[in-house]
Amino acid sequence: MxxxxxxxxxxxxxxxxxxxxxxxxxxxxxxxxxxxxxxxxxxxxxxxxxxxxxxxxxxxxxxxxxxxxxxxxxxGGSEDIKGSPRDLRRRAYTQWHRAYTELFHVGRYLTRNDPEAHAQFSAISNERTAPTPVTPNTENA
Known part of the structure; x- marks a missing residue:
């Protein structure tokens, strides 16, 4: 529509x-x-x-x-009784968050000894790289 x-x-x-x-x-x-x-x-x-x-x-x-x-x-109203839509929605989110967190930590564990892992999987890498220095381009200014 x-x-x-x-x-x-x-x-x-x-x-x-x-x-x-x-x-x-x-x-x-x-x-x-x-x-x-x-x-x-x-x-x-x-x-x-x-x-x-x-x-x-x-x-x-x-x-x-x-x-x-x-x-x-x-x-689902304001009821938090077991099995209500609100209860089920909260439970689903909790399960998703737990699974995400577990996968995040498994990824860190599996890549801990790989020297190139931080480049491939920077979001879960134990190694945090410093920000790339930015130099202003003054040639075209």
Missing amino acids: SAWAAPAFKNNAKATEILADIRRGRGIRDDADDTLRLVALFRDNWDSVQGKTPITIEYLAKADEDATALLLLVD
Whole structure:
């Protein structure tokens, strides 16, 4: 829907401003929230965009329904009970962070005796290189 919104609303300053705000992002709710805002934008301006894009009223209704359902899953209320969407999201992040940290340390361990490892894998290297000195180019100034 967003691919059709930019050309459809290019001559509408208010809609263009809304599209710019939609592109910024807002975390875990972003996709669902963006979809709801795009649906509202298309509905509010339906007379000017009808037939100019493949978007239909039925498509907007389905997108609205799907985005609302996704928001309910993502939000999960303020309950932190075991198995709630919020609890599952936190657990997934914790598992991802643990796996990332473990791989980081395994990488450091495996490359500890390789003299060229710091050049190949500088992000996990034990050896930190000094920043390259920068000399200003005054020839073209």
